[in-house]
Amino acid sequence: MRRRRALTLPPVHARFQAYAINHLRALVFSLGKLYRAPFSSALTLLVIAVALTLPTLFHVVLDNLQQVSPQWSQTAQISVFLQDSVADEQLPALATRLAQRPDVAEALPVTRVQALEEFRAHSGFAEALDTLGENPLPPLILVTPALDHRSTAAMEGLVNALNNIPEVSRALLDLQWVQRLFSIMEMLQRSTLILSLLLSLGVLVVVGNTIRLDVQNRREEIEVAKLVGATDAFIRRPFLYGGLWLGLGGAMMAALIVTITTLLLSGPLQTLSQLYGGEWRIHGLGFRNTLILLGLGALLGLAGSWITVNQHLRHIEPR
Amino acid sequence: MILLRNVTKRYPNGHEALSRINLSLDRGAMAFLTGHSGAGKSTLLKLISLIERPSRGQIVVNGQNLESLSARQVPYFRRQIGIIFQDHHLLHDRSVFDNVALPLVIQGYRQQEIARRVRAALDKVGLLHKENAEPVTLSTGEQQRVGIARAVVHKPAILLADEPTGNLDPHLSREIMQLFLRFNQVGTTVMIASHDLNLISSLGKPMVHLHEGRLQRREAEA
Numbered sequence: 001m002r003r004r005r006a007l008t009l010p011p012v013h014a015r016f017q018a019y020a021i022n023h024l025r026a027l028v029f030s031l032g033k034l035y036r037a038p039f040s041s042a043l044t045l046l047v048i049a050v051a052l053t054l055p056t057l058f059h060v061v062l063d064n065l066q067q068v069s070p071q072w073s074q075t076a077q078i079s080v081f082l083q084d085s086v087a088d089e090q091l092p093a094l095a096t097r098l099a100q101r102p103d104v105a106e107a108l109p110v111t112r113v114q115a116l117e118e119f120r121a122h123s124g125f126a127e128a129l130d131t132l133g134e135n136p137l138p139p140l141i142l143v144t145p146a147l148d149h150r151s152t153a154a155m156e157g158l159v160n161a162l163n164n165i166p167e168v169s170r171a172l173l174d175l176q177w178v179q180r181l182f183s184i185m186e187m188l189q190r191s192t193l194i195l196s197l198l199l200s201l202g203v204l205v206v207v208g209n210t211i212r213l214d215v216q217n218r219r220e221e222i223e224v225a226k227l228v229g230a231t232d233a234f235i236r237r238p239f240l241y242g243g244l245w246l247g248l249g250g251a252m253m254a255a256l257i258v259t260i261t262t263l264l265l266s267g268p269l270q271t272l273s274q275l276y277g278g279e280w281r282i283h284g285l286g287f288r289n290t291l292i293l294l295g296l297g298a299l300l301g302l303a304g305s306w307i308t309v310n311q312h313l314r315h316i317e318p319r
Numbered sequence: 320m321i322l323l324r325n326v327t328k329r330y331p332n333g334h335e336a337l338s339r340i341n342l343s344l345d346r347g348a349m350a351f352l353t354g355h356s357g358a359g360k361s362t363l364l365k366l367i368s369l370i371e372r373p374s375r376g377q378i379v380v381n382g383q384n385l386e387s388l389s390a391r392q393v394p395y396f397r398r399q400i401g402i403i404f405q406d407h408h409l410l411h412d413r414s415v416f417d418n419v420a421l422p423l424v425i426q427g428y429r430q431q432e433i434a435r436r437v438r439a440a441l442d443k444v445g446l447l448h449k450e451n452a453e454p455v456t457l458s459t460g461e462q463q464r465v466g467i468a469r470a471v472v473h474k475p476a477i478l479l480a481d482e483p484t485g486n487l488d489p490h491l492s493r494e495i496m497q498l499f500l501r502f503n504q505v506g507t508t509v510m511i512a513s514h515d516l517n518l519i520s521s522l523g524k525p526m527v528h529l530h531e532g533r534l535q536r537r538e539a540e541a
Contacts, residue, residue, distance in 0.1 A: 018428075025424065220408075225425060229395065229425055234394075318370050
């Protein structure tokens with residue numbers, strides 16, 4: 001009474017031991033709670049899983065498209081139409097000159113006659129051509145870009161360079177559909193990002209709401225705990241673990257759903273790729289991305305419960 | 320041990336629950352707080368256990384000036400106090416053992432230590448054989464004793480009780496009071512709010528009378 005002393009906290013080692021024990025208890029307790037209410041836990045987990053599955057699937061689809069698209073652009077060829085004044089005899093020399101460029105792998109000359117033959121064979125306009133009397137086609141060189149110059153930008157640069165050659169009337173990159181695909185993919189990428197953000201928000205809300213109900217159900221317990229000296233951290237802990245398990249569990253279910261989906265799709269997709277003469281396999285989520293998904297799920301669950309608990313705990317004080 | 324200087328508690332609605340209270344209780348002493356309901360007994364106990372803070376005045380408990388305690392320190396402060404309510408505040412979703420264990424769990428005691436102390440506390444209130452029972456299956460008197468066991472399980476320096484016998488018949492009330500006397504005998508400072516004058520006047524402990532928030536008389540200095 002006479003001795004005035006400040007309130008001291010317990011010594012560090014004792015606090016650390018208490019801290020570890022408290023964590024372990026909260027962990028076990030929160031897991032046990034999921035286990036004791038299997039139906040509602042499963043429902044919540046399913047909602048979270050679906051919310052996480054959608055963006056993950058989008059991501060996998062994009063990933064696969066990106067794996068495949070370089071193969072498609074390998075078929076890219078630049079059709080270099082020459083001026084009418086260029087004689088057939090000049091063609092081989094010009095082709096060799098083009099082939100010497102570092103960004104060109106191959107340059108194949110096509111004379112007016114060859115071009116006409118090919119056109120006649122493939123186009124179905126044979127009779128129409130006959131009525132023309134004169135060969136309307138210009139001489140042509142088919143340029144295949146070098147392997148390391150097949151990005152959209154590099155190929156566009158090459159086309160520009162070719163267009164600047166005096167003998168060239170017009171160089172055309174037959175790649176517009178690839179460019180369209182690329183821009184579609186970019187759009188998909190952004191959509192995936194937006195979808196991911198929105199659905200992450202959804203996970204936050206679902207976890208938050210679940211934890212909020214939990215906090216309200218255990219209001220009395222929280223009051224009593226505060227009364228006998230529980231710190232906010234102690235009271236918060238089981239709820240945080242609860243959110244963590246929900247997020248992690250939902251992410252695990254999402255990973256499972258995505259894996260099953262890719263397995264189900266791999267058969268038909270392989271057939272499809274063979275029909276297109278391609279040889280590629282569908283890529284699943286992969287180990288690294290699975291870990292990222294699980295980590296993000298756990299983080300979202302933790303964040304959702306953190307926000308809610310902090311908001312509600314303040315209002316629960318012993319009366 | 321407990322010292323109040325000029326303590327006033329005014330609620331936001333203007334009601335003054337306590338006016339200029341001066342009170343001191345020495346270490347190891349025991350005193351009763353009497354008065355009608357609404358006289359401010361509960362408010363006084365709430366101020367001492369930091370459930371509420373005074374509007375004016377100074378409170379010193381176990382050497383700590385409560386004014387200087389931050390919200391972060393409040394839990395650690397409360398661990399020095401055992402609080403007992405008329406409504407025992409037991410948790411119905413767990414056994415008697417787990418209810419009594421709560422203060423120790425909060426302080427991160429090891430499991431064996433918890434079991435040992437909980438059984439000791441239950442033994443003191445005569446309920447060792449009920450450790451696995453659900454609180455709802457107990458009688459009112461037994462529930463109150465479980466509440467007491469929970470309040471003393473962590474060996475607090477101070478025991479505060481707000482109408483601990485309010486719901487009990489005279490016989491049980493006397494038993495409960497005997498229990499408090501025993502805790503006091505082993506050195507715990509005890510303060511009990513009660514309006515059961517018949518019972519407490521027979522116990523030979525000082526009484527402090529509150530009337531409309533004012534201290535009226537002190538039978539004896541504690």
